[in-house]
Amino acid sequence: MAKKDRCAALYEISMVDFLLTDMMLYLDTHPNDKNALDYYHHYAKILKELREDFAVNYGPLFAEQSNCGKTWEWSCEPNAWEGVC
Amino acid sequence: MFQYEKRLQFPVKICKPDAKSAQIIISQFGGPDGELAASMRYFSQKFATPYREVAGLLNDIATEELNHLEMVGAIVYQLTKDLSMDEIKAAGFDKYYVDHTVGLWPQAAGGIPFNACEFQSKGDIITDLHEDMAAEQKARTTYDNILRLLDNPDVIAPIRFLRQREIVHFQRFGEALRMTQDKLDAKNFYAFNPGFDCKPNTCK
Structure with a gap:
């Protein structure tokens, strides 16, 4: 069950990050769109929290999120292309 | 600089190996209209781009194309792992196997290796943006062709996502061309290189 939760958490991050990527490209060519700016900043805050929660619960998405310990957590977690969550 | 995040932009999870589909899809890894060419094209072009906001867009799209390269690599990898010799x-x-086993190597579906001649970095933002818009359409056509050959929903989902991004990038490059043209003389869009023949924002 823990594995399924990890998948769902990763999927949520991917959804919000994709939304921000798409909005970033829009803002690159529409830098003064107030609604788009508000939308971007609202979800950027949510993404930051989701990433922090994920690292605490399931392991690092970024190398510097690796926990202190005897082994190097960054290289123990599955790689993105393996098809496992 | 770049920082790696350990996840794909869109999930790729394929359970059934299918070497035939992999041989087609690898064209979007290292083929003429593939993601490697796309990323390197925009990444190379950004440096001499005279307008900061246009250069920024090139950088952001080059970065997204690297995510797409990783997704295509994941698709090909998952389609070719656990194959039997008979399969x-x-x-x-x-x-392909005789030269690369099941390792990823950037090539077109027909076996032609990746080559920087598949893209241009012309040092003229008008020329480059026209190339970029054409590149997005060529990649979209390639994904359309791939989709007609696929039947596995696990493969179709990420390929459809990638196809959709070509359309969005085309739109954004069109806007970047408009932003560039807005800085030029409306009667003289194509006659000179705004990044070389005159300093940015001074062309009359």
Whole structure:
């Protein structure tokens, strides 16, 4: 069950990050769109929290999120292309 | 600089190996209209781009294309792992296998290796943006062709996502061309290189 939760958490991050990527490209060519700016900043805050929660619960998405310990957590977690969550 | 995040932009989870599909899809890894060419094209062009906001867009899209390269690599990898020798032979995958086993190597579906001649970095933002818009359409056509050859929903979902991004990038490059033209003389869009023949924002 823990594995399924990890998948769902990763999927949520991917959804919000994709939304921000798409909005970033829009803002690159529409830098003064107030609604788009508000939308971007609202979800950027949510993404930051989701990433922090994920690292605490399931392991690092970024190398510097690796926990202190005897082994190097960054290289123990599955790689993105393996098809496992 | 770049920082790696350990996840794909869109999930790729394929349970059933299919070497025939992998041999087609690898064209978007290292083929003429593939993601490697796309990323390197925009990444190379950004440096001499005279307008900061346009250069920024090139950088952001180059970065997204690297995510797409990783997704295409994941698709090909998952389609070719755990193949039996009989499956490799039956799918005609033996010619790739003999040189690369099931390692990823950037090539077109027809076996032609990746080559920087597949893209340009012309040092003229008007020329480059026209190339970029054409590149997005060529990649979209390639994904359309791939989709007509696929039947596995696990493969179709990420390929459809990638196809959709070509359309969005085309739109954004069109806007970047408009932003560039807005800085030029409306009667003289194509007659000179705004980044070389005159300093940015001074062209009359």
